[in-house]
Amino acid sequence: MKGIIFNLLEEVIVSHYDEDTWERLLLATGLDGAYTSLGSYPDRDLDGLVSSAALTLGLTPFEVLRWFGQQAIPRLYSRYPGFFASQPSTRSFLLSVNSIIHPEVRKVYPGAQVPTFEFSDDPGGGLLMGYRSPRRLCALAQGFTEGAATHYGETVQFEHRECMHKGDERCLCHILFSSDRSH
Amino acid sequence: MFPPDEEKLIEEVRKLKKRLARERAARLEAESIAEHGLRQLYEKKEQLQLLGAVAVAANESATVDELLQLTLNKICATSRWQLGHAYLVRQKGNEFHLISSGIWSEINCGWMEEFQLATRVIEKPVMGGLPDRTLTMGEPIWVADTTEDTGYPESEMRRLEGTKSAFAIPVRAGDQVAAVLEFVSEQFIALDEFFLQLMAQIATQIGRLLDRKRAESQLIHDASHDSLTKLPNRALFMDRLTRALARNKRIPHVSFAVLFIDLDRFKMVNDTLGHNAGDELLIQVVARISAALRHEEMIARCGADEEGNRETLARLGGDEFTVLLDEIRDPSQALRVADRIQKTLADSFRLGGNDVSVCASIGIAISGTAYDTPSEIIRDADLAMYRAKSLGGSRYVIYDESMQALGASRLQMETDLRSALKNDEFVLHYQPIVELKTSEIVGFEALVRWRSRPDSELIYPDQFIKIAEDSGLIVPIGAWVLRQACSVMCTLQQEFPRERPLTINVNLSSRQFSQLDLVHQIGRVVSETCILPGTLGLEITESVTMDDTDRTAAVVAELASAGVHVSIDDFGTGFSSLSYLHRFPIHVLKIDRSFTGRIDFDAESLAIVRTIANLARDLGMDVVAEGVETKAQAARLKSLDCKFGQGYFYSPPLDETSVRRLLHSQEMPMPHPRAR
Numbered sequence: 019m020k021g022i023i024f025n026l027l028e029e030v031i032v033s034h035y036d037e038d039t040w041e042r043l044l045l046a047t048g049l050d051g052a053y054t055s056l057g058s059y060p061d062r063d064l065d066g067l068v069s070s071a072a073l074t075l076g077l078t079p080f081e082v083l084r085w086f087g088q089q090a091i092p093r094l095y096s097r098y099p100g101f102f103a104s105q106p107s108t109r110s111f112l113l114s115v116n117s118i119i120h121p122e123v124r125k126v127y128p129g130a131q132v133p134t135f136e137f138s139d140d141p142g143g144g145l146l147m148g149y150r151s152p153r154r155l156c157a158l159a160q161g162f163t164e165g166a167a168t169h170y171g172e173t174v175q176f177e178h179r180e181c182m183h184k185g186d187e188r189c190l191c192h193i194l195f196s197s198d199r200s201h
Numbered sequence: 202m203f204p205p206d207e208e209k210l211i212e213e214v215r216k217l218k219k220r221l222a223r224e225r226a227a228r229l230e231a232e233s234i235a236e237h238g239l240r241q242l243y244e245k246k247e248q249l250q251l252l253g254a255v256a257v258a259a260n261e262s263a264t265v266d267e268l269l270q271l272t273l274n275k276i277c278a279t280s281r282w283q284l285g286h287a288y289l290v291r292q293k294g295n296e297f298h299l300i301s302s303g304i305w306s307e308i309n310c311g312w313m314e315e316f317q318l319a320t321r322v323i324e325k326p327v328m329g330g331l332p333d334r335t336l337t338m339g340e341p342i343w344v345a346d347t348t349e350d351t352g353y354p355e356s357e358m359r360r361l362e363g364t365k366s367a368f369a370i371p372v373r374a375g376d377q378v379a380a381v382l383e384f385v386s387e388q389f390i391a392l393d394e395f396f397l398q399l400m401a402q403i404a405t406q407i408g409r410l411l412d413r414k415r416a417e418s419q420l421i422h423d424a425s426h427d428s429l430t431k432l433p434n435r436a437l438f439m440d441r442l443t444r445a446l447a448r449n450k451r452i453p454h455v456s457f458a459v460l461f462i463d464l465d466r467f468k469m470v471n472d473t474l475g476h477n478a479g480d481e482l483l484i485q486v487v488a489r490i491s492a493a494l495r496h497e498e499m500i501a502r503c504g505a506d507e508e509g510n511r512e513t514l515a516r517l518g519g520d521e522f523t524v525l526l527d528e529i530r531d532p533s534q535a536l537r538v539a540d541r542i543q544k545t546l547a548d549s550f551r552l553g554g555n556d557v558s559v560c561a562s563i564g565i566a567i568s569g570t571a572y573d574t575p576s577e578i579i580r581d582a583d584l585a586m587y588r589a590k591s592l593g594g595s596r597y598v599i600y601d602e603s604m605q606a607l608g609a610s611r612l613q614m615e616t617d618l619r620s621a622l623k624n625d626e627f628v629l630h631y632q633p634i635v636e637l638k639t640s641e642i643v644g645f646e647a648l649v650r651w652r653s654r655p656d657s658e659l660i661y662p663d664q665f666i667k668i669a670e671d672s673g674l675i676v677p678i679g680a681w682v683l684r685q686a687c688s689v690m691c692t693l694q695q696e697f698p699r700e701r702p703l704t705i706n707v708n709l710s711s712r713q714f715s716q717l718d719l720v721h722q723i724g725r726v727v728s729e730t731c732i733l734p735g736t737l738g739l740e741i742t743e744s745v746t747m748d749d750t751d752r753t754a755a756v757v758a759e760l761a762s763a764g765v766h767v768s769i770d771d772f773g774t775g776f777s778s779l780s781y782l783h784r785f786p787i788h789v790l791k792i793d794r795s796f797t798g799r800i801d802f803d804a805e806s807l808a809i810v811r812t813i814a815n816l817a818r819d820l821g822m823d824v825v826a827e828g829v830e831t832k833a834q835a836a837r838l839k840s841l842d843c844k845f846g847q848g849y850f851y852s853p854p855l856d857e858t859s860v861r862r863l864l865h866s867q868e869m870p871m872p873h874p875r876a877r
Contacts, residue, residue, distance in 0.1 A: 055236070117309060126236050126243065
């Protein structure tokens with residue numbers, strides 16, 4: 019997992035709680051917490067921090083990741099405004115993850131293991147997003163999506179139709195955008 | 202208040218927090234710088250790979266289109282330029298303009314179609330627009346902000362709507378801009394010198410391929426076109442004809458015609474004014490015929506498809522041209538074209554300082570007959586052309602099957618001529634040349650005849666020399682004539698010894714004259730036949746001397762030093778280049794019979810003969826008037842100081858026996874020439 023995720027998590031925790039909370043999470047997971055966006059770190063570090071946060075904050079890990087995703091978007095925007103500016107809507111922003119954002123990540127970090135989402139239009143309306151990754155971070159994906167919607171002044175309904183956490187082979191998320199509904 | 206220690210501690214914590222914030226900010230800054238650096242490193246690596254890939258593709262035999270597509274794809278994939286497009290430069294007259302190559306590349310831009318449309322809809326790029334300006338300036342142009350006033354025309358601004366930056370670079374092939382690559386982006390992209398250099402190197406690579414492809418296509422073009430007239434050559438014509446024939450087999454009602462064109466007086470122009478003038482004439486003739494065909498095409502087209510000419514004018518070689526008239530409605534169209542071609546050649550041509558008239562004999566073959574190969578069609582058109590020529594030239598003739606026999610008879614004659622050589626069927630006749638003042642025979646001109654069977658009539662040269670020349674048989678025939686004439690003269694000189702020995706003149710064709718070992722051959726004949734030195738004369742036409750004047754001068758000089766005289770035959774009928782005459786040690790000018798025949802009633806002919814006689818005297822040459830047929834002519838010639846004459850007034854050409862008889866009689870007191 020890229021260091022940027024750990025940096026963002028720290029920023030989100032510290033700004034919503036305080037530094038001590040982050041320190042306690044590190045203490046509980048036995049991590050030293052020295053993360054830089056330039057580095058890559060074990061996935062289990064993130065799992066540990068999320069589990070600890072869930073315990074500490076009285077939430078499920080799913081809720082922690084979703085909330086973190088939502089909160090991370092404004093911070094990502096302040097670091098990489100170009101990715102947002104070039105896309106006019108939540109939907110196109112999501113689609114640009116495969117085509118622009120992740121390719122860009124790979125340019126800077128050649129070994130970065132970024133997921134590829136399988137996008138397709140749902141005949142019944144909305145967007146279907148397939149996701150396969152041993153990290154099983156579909157909650158984070160939902161949080162990012164919702165955060166992006168907030169950025170674009172939209173709302174989304176996010177539904178996990180299939181989920182690796184429920185024993186499915188992949189996650190299949192159905193995303194209905196407020197722009198879809200207004201039509 | 203906190204105790205002092207505690208206060209100090211709080212102060213310490215505050216400072217530490219500030220330091221921590223500073224450290225964090227520094228870390229973020231460092232990360233950002235590092236990411237930027239990594240991103241740049243990546244781009245540079247990509248760009249170098251791009252250059253490498255383009256270089257490899259350019260060096261391998263990729264097509265230009267493939268290379269352009271690959272280049273645009275790679276540039277758009279590795280830079281922030283989202284859309285790339287290649288224009289090709291087209292030349293129309295002296296003007297160069299751009300057309301879309303139809304080769305595009307785009308990365309993540311929604312307005313691709315819009316931009317394509319705006320770029321294509323106007324057929325060619327906006328005059329004064331970015332690509333056009335790049336072509337004109339021959340330099341890359343980088344517009345970092347297309348939204349501010351860039352000084353481009355409004356239509357160009359509309360085309361660039363939606364972009365924020367644009368960039369175009371010329372691709373040179375040789376010293377000309379051959380293509381322009383244009384890139385646009387909806388991001389602002391500041392001028393990047395490194396990128397610019399990279400693009401320049403890429404443009405160079407593409408230019409190299411364009412250069413090579415041009416050279417290749419030039420080679421292909423050269424192999425299928427005549428270098429002088431730029432017309433398709435025989436190979437290409439045969440190819441087109443093959444296709445027309447195949448189509449005609451499939452769709453018999455769509456017919457075609459082949460016109461075989463041969464210029465009537467071309468050889469004389471070539472021979473008397475030189476090859477440069479001949480070449481120039483061909484170019485002018487082709488220009489006129491092409492224009493006539495274009496005119497015909499305009500009439501015939503009437504809303505037909507715009508692609509491809511239905512007329513192919515080709516040069517088969519020399520002064521032979523062919524026209525393929527494809528998809529004609531009826532044969533009358535072919536006649537109309539033939540007529541138009543002849544009319545277009547009617548006005549004289551200006552060559553250097555000379556006005557030259559040529560006309561064309563045209564043979565026409567129509568696809569209607571059952572043809573299986575293109576050669577058959579060309580053969581028939583050729584036969585029809587020969588018929589046109591034999592009818593006096595300057596006309597057109599449609600092939601019909603009776604001409605097959607004519608063609609066959611030509612072939613037969615060639616075969617017969619070969620066996621005539623082998624079987625010794627040629628004979629020589631000798632026409633006396635007399636000194637006008639004394640009527641004394643000074644020599645003879647040897648003239649060839651052909652007796653195919655002992656009992657048959659003599660065949661005269663006008664019936665076989667043309668075929669002998671065409672087939673190259675003239676060389677061995679001429680060699681036989683030379684040897685035979687020399688050996689006969691040798692015996693005559695022994696039988697009729699004179700103070701001024703008898704001379705013998707032999708005609709030499711241009712093909713014989715152009716043999717490299719000519720002087721050697723003649724030298725051998727002279728020594729082997731023991732003809733007296735200084736008594737052999739060779740008659741060549743003006744045309745032969747003008748072929749290659751340097752060589753002529755050298756050969757004539759060599760012959761002269763070997764004691765062989767050279768006469769110019771038929772003098773006055775060609776395009777005399779008098780300026781050359783003094784360069785050759787010519788002994789005799791032979792005035793053409795056409796002037797002699799008119800000398801006593803036509804002032805112009807008289808003036809010409811007088812001029813030739815004066816010219817000869819000034820240049821130290823002798824003059825022989827040919828075709829002297831009357832006493833009046835002989836008298837007039839004498840009065841003009843013309844020294845020698847030959848013609849029926851004195852004697853027709855005689856066989857060897859008659860020559861002896863005549864010479865014997867001359868040893869008696871001079872007989873008076875028979876009156877006419």
